[in-house]
Amino acid sequence: MGPLTGVKIIEIAGIGPGPFAGMMLSDMGAEVIRVDRKAALDGPAPTDVLARNRKSIAVNLKSPEGIEAVLKLCEGADAIFEGFRPGVTERLGIGPDACLARNPKLVYGRMTGWGQDGPMAQAAGHDINYISLSGALHAIGRKGEKPVPPLNLVGDFGGGGMMLAFGMVCALLEAKTSGKGQVVDTSMVEGSAALMGMMYSMLPSGMFSDQRGTNMLDGAPHFYDTYETSDGGFISLGSIEPQFYALLIEKADLDPATFAAQHDKSKWPELKDKITEVFKTKTRDQWCEIMEGTDVCFAPVISLIEAPNHPHNKFRNSYTEINGVVQPNPAPKFSRTKPEIRNAARRPGEDTDQVLADWGFSAEEVASLKAAGALPGVE
Numbered sequence: 001m002g003p004l005t006g007v008k009i010i011e012i013a014g015i016g017p018g019p020f021a022g023m024m025l026s027d028m029g030a031e032v033i034r035v036d037r038k039a040a041l042d043g044p045a046p047t048d049v050l051a052r053n054r055k056s057i058a059v060n061l062k063s064p065e066g067i068e069a070v071l072k073l074c075e076g077a078d079a080i081f082e083g084f085r086p087g088v089t090e091r092l093g094i095g096p097d098a099c100l101a102r103n104p105k106l107v108y109g110r111m112t113g114w115g116q117d118g119p120m121a122q123a124a125g126h127d128i129n130y131i132s133l134s135g136a137l138h139a140i141g142r143k144g145e146k147p148v149p150p151l152n153l154v155g156d157f158g159g160g161g162m163m164l165a166f167g168m169v170c171a172l173l174e175a176k177t178s179g180k181g182q183v184v185d186t187s188m189v190e191g192s193a194a195l196m197g198m199m200y201s202m203l204p205s206g207m208f209s210d211q212r213g214t215n216m217l218d219g220a221p222h223f224y225d226t227y228e229t230s231d232g233g234f235i236s237l238g239s240i241e242p243q244f245y246a247l248l249i250e251k252a253d254l255d256p257a258t259f260a261a262q263h264d265k266s267k268w269p270e271l272k273d274k275i276t277e278v279f280k281t282k283t284r285d286q287w288c289e290i291m292e293g294t295d296v297c298f299a300p301v302i303s304l305i306e307a308p309n310h311p312h313n314k315f316r317n318s319y320t321e322i323n324g325v326v327q328p329n330p331a332p333k334f335s336r337t338k339p340e341i342r343n344a345a346r347r348p349g350e351d352t353d354q355v356l357a358d359w360g361f362s363a364e365e366v367a368s369l370k371a372a373g374a375l376p377g378v379e
Helices: 017-027 064-075 088-092 096-102 127-133 153-178 188-195 197-202 242-251 265-279 284-291 311-315 352-358 363-371
Strands: 008-012 031-036 055-058 079-082 107-112 182-187 224-228 234-238 298-300 319-322 325-328
Touching (some): 008 017, 008 064, 017 079, 017 107, 017 153, 031 064, 055 352, 127 153, 127 188, 182 188, 234 284, 352 363
Parallel strands (some): 008 031, 008 079
Antiparallel strands (some): 234 298
């Protein structure tokens, strides 16, 4: 059982960062109940990795009886979280004030792109927009070229869902001592800005330039980049420290005199051209035989399909397969409490009757909710 076993959380179903936060919390053992707005009991079970480890109930949030059902769930929960635009849950009747009135110890997590207030709070957006406003996207890309979206890892997941999960656990710990709940206002702009903290600290000293593609960690130097191999594969280098750089020179059979001035930025383009040609002389696997596992700070660039089968990942049991879907195992690992994947994604509404009974609803109350249309499509 994971370290959050015993914690009860309600997830108002959404997309992207919300489900990622739900996966993180439920992977760690929390009982997370996903409140879906529609039931889909006649379809196949979804394969969404982000929806694993939860049970699902379907509730009509446009029904007064449905809203009352969610508020009653809050009475027995430790936390609830949602990912709507600011003001939506208030209009529905399940905003922070309404939920905390039922349970003063409740932690109320909110996930938005821009934050709960401010000039842009009501505007639509996606990950790419939020990391644009934090400066993160500007910093990612090659010199003289346009910024490159880093998938949706920096906004949705790193600066969003992960920050929401962290904030909620912090608030849950604080509630144990204060006896009071509170609202966690998670903004993907601010979360991605926090991820850029080191870059902001280096900017005033000149150790980091606001011009992308010119810095040590953005692919500008010859010793920190990816390189194509003779078979069309790629490898990655991160030989920053002098002892690691010296080993790179040795293992790649580079000319020590030519490559001596490691940190002379004026020579980076020339040295990158030279080392690019060197790495094209062997296949990815051949370079792995020479460098993998050494202190060169080297790794092959492998695909999502390859990653689960890499010997290191297999040894660490980093991936698993559930219902035919290969997926990462819960992370991080713990010495005593063991996170686990208890179940794959559930169909929306699949667990409605069981969850409501487990959370204290009588058979008569469930029947009344169904009769009122508060539980859509549930039989």
